[in-house]
Amino acid sequence: MTNIVTIDGKASTRTTTPHRVVVVGAGFGGLETVYRLTGADVSITIVDRRNHHLFQPLLYQVATASLATSEIAWPIRYLLRGRKDVTTLLGTVTGVDAAARRVLLDDGQTLPYDTLVLATGAGHAYFGHDEWEPFAPGLKTLEDATTIRRRILTAFERAERESDPVKRAALLTFVIIGAGPTGVELAGTIAELARVTLPEDFRNIDTRETRVVLIEAGSRVLAGFPEELSAYAQRSLEKLGVEVALGHAVSDCNIDGVVYGDKALGARTIIWAAGVRASPAAEWLNVAADRAGRLQVNPDLTVPGHPEIFAVGDTVTIAAPDGKPVPGIAPAAKQEGRYVASAIKQRLRGQTPAPFRYSHDGSLAQIGKKLAVIDFGRIRLRGALAWWIWGIAHIYFLIGLRNRLAVAINWLWIHTLDQRGARLITQGRAVVDSQSVPSHSGEEKRVSSAR
Structure with a gap:
């Protein structure tokens, strides 16, 4: 200057x-x-x-095969390409x-x-138990989402080949730890995936027998929402087939499953949504x-x-x-x-800014198809109307017309045909029993020639 x-x-x-x-x-x-x-x-x-900006509110939809990664992430350099005053560094x-x-x-x-x-x-x-992370990945990045998607889809594939009923039951048991918005959204979507989307795709298993267990140490799901919306969310989850376990803290996560309360549950897919x-x-x-x-x-x-x-x-x-x-x-x-x-x-300009003042616009959480809750303070909505508002709000905040159209079309496809098009297992060949199962060293076992 x-x-x-x-x-x-x-x-x-x-x-x-x-x-x-x-x-x-x-x-x-x-x-x-x-x-x-x-x-x-x-x-x-x-x-x-990372070289991309991520729309985290829809990350769980990548993890549950509803959306592709490119629909909720954009290169930072692309977003700022017209700003000559900005230098972007990886x-x-x-x-x-x-x-x-x-x-x-x-x-x-x-x-x-x-x-x-x-x-x-x-x-x-992980509240002092970082050793649980290999067995119960959280959901914060695209890498997390594709890892969880791979584990979910591979569990069904392995169950299709498994003849031992105990092992098959563990493969068809999905545990989500933490019943905040992310946990509730994951539980509801996995239940719909198993009960609505996948049954016609398999021959040796009935995916409708899948168990989805949502574990929460507190006394209710969606604790940040009013009690009536929290109760509605729990009833809706249970109608979808989700087992809601409240008042139970998890005391162990391992390769075989979880321990909560005084109960051990065999499960090969565990997802952490309990804290940040x-x-x-x-x-x-x-x-x-x-x-x-x-x-x-x-x-x-x-x-x-x-x-x-x-x-x-x-x-x-x-x-x-x-x-x-x-x-x-x-x-x-x-x-x-x-x-x-x-x-x-x-x-x-030599001025002193006034203190920051936060204005809460409302809280939203999806439970399943045509099921959501919204808290606008004095106005509280639930059910199909809340779901439509939830969808419109999320589409509005996406970046770019192409992404808005892509997400809207995907959701319309899921809504009308119950099909999720992003059911791709990536980063390895799903051909061995140990595939996508965390080892005790914290790394996922894969076929050595997969890359």
């Missing part, structure tokens, strides 16, 4: 460097920050360890040197910043965090002691106007990203 200045009565030009903004993470919060900084006098660098952040104002990358390089935005998201939390843990951003900065590792930020979303560092999304914990924590959902992250971009612009 070139500024015209006056020195000793003479006009002169001076080149200044634009304000440097580094955004770590291209999720909803990070990407919204970049979008909203359009036109500001800044240079932006956005860095992510890399893994390993720390932050706050004193020197530099972001540290795994290859030894550093990124200098004037303002830093941490939008680093969250991973799975924030990225190590608080450790990078050596600042306070809650039990889930989320940064405790100031009212303006800055990190205490570091006014030049903002944090948004699942990286942080902050109270909403009602005193409850802002939920870790996409609309909240987008609101925070929008606020941070506005705050940066105001600071560049």
Whole structure:
């Protein structure tokens, strides 16, 4: 940028460097920050360890063979291709040197910043039992989704060939741990997959005999929803054939199944949906965090002691106007990203931003085909109408006309014909008994010639 200045009565030009903004993470919060900084006098660098932005609310539909990966993910470079003020980098952040104002990358390089935005998201939390992860994968990334899809579909394939009734029963038992929105959505969709989509595809098994067990340590499903919607969700799941086990904490996950309460259940497919843990951003900065590792930020979303560092999304914990924590959902992250971009612009103008104020637009969860619940506060919906609103809202927030049309057509196909077209088993040949079963080393066993 070139500024015209006056020195000793003479006009002169001076080149200044634009304000440097580094955004770590291209999720909803990070990407919204970049979008909203359009036109500001800044240079932006956005860095992510993956090359794509992911629409996480529909990730479970990839895991259950309803959608393809390309329908809910987009290359970051493509999304920002028209922004000459933005540099996109593929890399893994390993720390932050706050004193020197530099972001540290795994290859030894550093990124200098004037303002830093941490939008680093969250991973799975196994409550001190990380050894369970190989047997009970969580659902946060495309890799997670394709792994779970492979395990689900391979379980049916192996059951078709299994003559031992005990082993076949274990193969046809699917356990989901955690009855929040992700757990409920997974349980309902797997039940429909087994009871509606697959029965005509197999000859030696009846997929309608599949057991889908949803285990929750709390007293009800969808604990964040009003009690009447929670009760409706549980009744709807049970009508779909899902077994709901409430008030039981899981005490073990292994290659043979799970133990919850005082009961052992044989199951070869287990999915973890019980908790999340924030990225190590608080450790990078050596600042306070809650039990889930989320940064405790100031009212303006800055990190205490570091006014030049903002944090948004699942990286942080902050109270909403009602005193409850802002939920870790996409609309909240987008609101925070929008606020941070506005705050940066105001600071560049010499103004002081007002505190962030979260506005809750509502909570939505799908249970199954034509089954959903929505909580808009005073307005609460359930059933088919809620399902249509849920679908329209998700299609609206997808990026690009092609993806909106593709998802809408897929859902219409599933709605009318009960067929899911993304039933592909990838990353290996499903020909041996040990395929897609986690070994005790935490790696999946595959045929050595599969790649």
